[in-house]
Amino acid sequence: MTISAVRDVDGAVIAGWCELPVSRRPHRPARELLAQAVAGAIAHAGIVPSEVDGFAVGGFTLGPDHAVDLALRLGLRVQWLSPQDPGGSGALNGVLGAARAVLAGDAEVVVCAAADTTDPASLARLNATFSTSFAEALAPIGAASAPVVFAFVQNEHARRTGTSREDLGRVAAAQRRCASRNPVAMFRAPLSVPQYLDAPAVAEPIGLYDCVYPGSGAAAVVVMSEDRARRIRRPVAHLRAGFSVHGHGSRAAMTFGWREHAAALYDACGLGPRDLSVLELYDDFPVMVAIQLDELGLLGGGGLRAFLDRESHGVAGAVPFNTGGGMLNIGQAGGAGGFVPLVQAARQVTHQAGDTQVAGASAALATGLGMIDQDGPQSVGALVMSRPGVGRA
Structure with a gap:
């Protein structure tokens, strides 16, 4: 069993x-x-x-x-x-x-x-000792960096799904619109899809605006x-259900671990994808936002392009995601970056998100991913939190 x-x-x-x-x-x-x-x-x-x-x-x-x-x-x-x-x-x-x-x-x-x-x-030590996979499989071919690994992932994802760079540019632009409301975001100026597409290449097809700023x-x-x-008498974010799995990532199969557990996650908390007010997804690269939307059953009918065509995105949109702008705009402080989705989700369901608040937010999904090797991320997870009385009691 x-x-x-x-x-x-x-x-x-x-x-x-x-x-x-x-x-x-x-x-x-x-x-x-x-x-x-x-x-x-x-x-x-x-x-x-x-x-x-x-x-x-x-x-x-x-x-x-x-x-x-x-x-x-x-x-x-x-x-x-x-x-x-x-x-x-x-x-x-x-x-x-x-x-x-x-x-x-x-x-x-x-x-x-x-x-x-x-x-x-510190960065030199990290790059030299990150993992055996980096040292043995990626460094000898000059690929021991996150942009190169996710270039492999993005190419395979595009081959399988037809997702284009323009589609991912629309993800990046939507998150920048959210960041414009976040006073602590590193990048708040508008970002257009043409700007995204015309940015310098980092590791084809990964461009400058695909990458988080460390x-x-x-x-x-x-x-x-x-x-x-109850003793502290202040709003709190009620945790419902979640999972954290490791070693499931496969670039060849284009699956990283969320898909296998999504249905059980929603069943455990008595909420479906359409019951979620806010999606706070770990966003080291826009392609990983696309992959998570797919694996977690959040795209609805059709793929990413249909999702983007069908919905209005942003804090006031129909399906708000990465409402503080995500790490692509806030910046990534190493392992602390994993708290960006969690903290923003907690702010949203306690209605303490300031100018990035989604009106009436009652349930949020937060995700994490990390520890990449040549196949992509090998640690992933998801957690649903809500206001009191939402979902299964």
């Missing part, structure tokens, strides 16, 4: 969060950024550090410190500790684990966090039970 990857986490909530704006300049060590984000999330949740008894942490440039060292530096005394190394999927993986921990009674209040910096020395930053969220959250 195969055990389902989908986990019912109804009864757990995200009670607080802090997301530092991504900086283009590596002016502070990652551990200092982490400390600021953790302190901000704890304060936002209306609690104090002594109430935290669980900690999940990820990031590529926090070494030589390990999770226990970082907890000690932060003044946390915990009984549930979860180091996270699935890259951009680590945030979602950590939040799912934290939700399970508070529901099982293994912890009462868990902080999930990540931080990274882009100083030259930066330094950190983010954190606080997870607790609904019962525990």
